[in-house]
Amino acid sequence: MNFFDDKIAERLGGINFGKSTEIYKFELIKRAKTAAKLTHPDLSLIDMGVGEPDWYADPLVIKTLSQEAGKPENRWYSDNGIPEFQNAAAQYLKNVYGLNIEDPSSQIIHGIGSKPILALLPICFINPGDVFLTTIPGYPVSATYTRYLGGEVFNLPLHESNSFLPDLESIPSSILKRSKALYLNYPNNPTGATATIDFFKHVVEFANRNGIAIIHDAAYGALTFDGYKPLSFLSVDGAMDVGVEIHSLSKAFNMTGWRLGFICGNPKAVKAYATVKDNTDSGQFRAIQKAGVQALNNLEITDRTTEKYSRRFDLLVNALRELGFNATKPKGSFYCYVKSPFGTESGELFKTASEFSDFLIRNSLISTVPWDDAGNFIRFSVTFEADSVETEKAVIKEMKNRIAKLKLKF
Secondary structure (H helix, E strand, O other): OOOOOOOOOHHHOHHHOOOOOOOOHHHHHHHHHHHHHHHOOOOOOEEOOOOOOOOOOOHHHHHHHHHHHOOHHHOOOOOOOOHHHHHHHHHHHHHHHOOOOOOHHHHEEEEOOHHHHHHHHHHHHOOOOOEEEEEEOOOOHHHHHHHHOOOEEEEEEOOHHHOOOOOHHHOOHHHHOOEEEEEEEOOOOOOOOOOOHHHHHHHHHHHHHHOOEEEEEOOOOOOEOOOOOOOOHHHOOOHHHHEEEEEEHHHHOOOHHHOOEEEEEOHHHHHHHHHHHHOOOOOOOHHHHHHHHHHHOOOHHHHHHHHHHHHHHHHHHHHHHHHOOOOOOOOEOOEEEEEOOOEEOOOOEOOOHHHHHHHHHHHHOEEOEEEOOOOOEEEEEOOOOOOOHHHHHHHHHHHHHHHHOOOEEO
16 A cells, blocks of 8 residues: 555545546547557658647747846746736737736736646635536636536537537526636637627626626637637626636747746736735746747737748648538637548448547547547647648648548548
8 A cells, every 4th residue: 555545635536546547638649649650650740639839939039038037136036927027918918909908917917827827716716516617628727626626617518500609598597506707718729719799798798697707718819810800808898897818928929838828807806816826836937027028029929920820721721621521710729620520431430539530640640639528529730840831731731641541431
């Protein structure tokens, strides 16, 4: 018996911690990649599943970090952030989303990436027995922490028939009475769906009618294409009274590993987050925040990034359509979400998207991410490695040729 067998908290499984034989989705994908590389040593992996930008941070941002890292005044803890970052974030929200933040010092607080922000927010709102409303498929961090806290999670499926928006009116009254917060994410991971002003107005009305706080994850907010303008939940009348919004520098500025984001919105909710954060971490390195200021002040970085993703989407969507997928170019994010085929002409059958994704890796060395939460769907990402436009075309062409050989049935 291990000393810690009876020490692990029940929220992690208690005495059964570490004994589960369940293999999680991304571990399955990792294992399938390894096996496929051994089986097909002549093929290179085409990774269409990765959810991280393929570009480095902009040279201007990197230079700023290098300069600021050596300054003595930046060595101190930053705690809940530096005013320079808060002010730059407020100006960014005005420039990109048209938001007017009256008091950045009380309405904006940085986080060590958006993931920790989403992890800490349930601590601000959820008591044992409270319900947290979330969308599936989706990013699970806030829901996981809700369960850690003794709360319950109610899932709202994102169906294609409803434009991958949650049906808020489908929530039972017994659940609504105990609900404290609703998590939304648009542009959406993994569906690529975007929200409308009318939908956000409905969310504000829903929040007021039921007394439910809104948490909007806008990590992909600035990555939009073909005339769709970045839309903030907080730009809707009354939204600032009922919610908060989380922004990330990872996606729009290719700063994934830098771990920098911020929360903005209702001052009392932001203060609650700041209180929990102050007891959790000592803030992101000041030099990284100052590099973040440089990024927020240079929107052309995002412009170049969205131009690349838009171009790749055009190539990817055309190829998928020719292969039989019912693919549509999204208006935001860097994900293309398509229904999974049900089999091949040679007789293979796929009951789930997970089965098809595994088959695709093992037979064609093409990695995707499957989702079976609300129908069987596959997520293709346009963040694949390619250092030129010609390489992008070559990657998509090779992907298309490999999949064509499988003779899929839809």
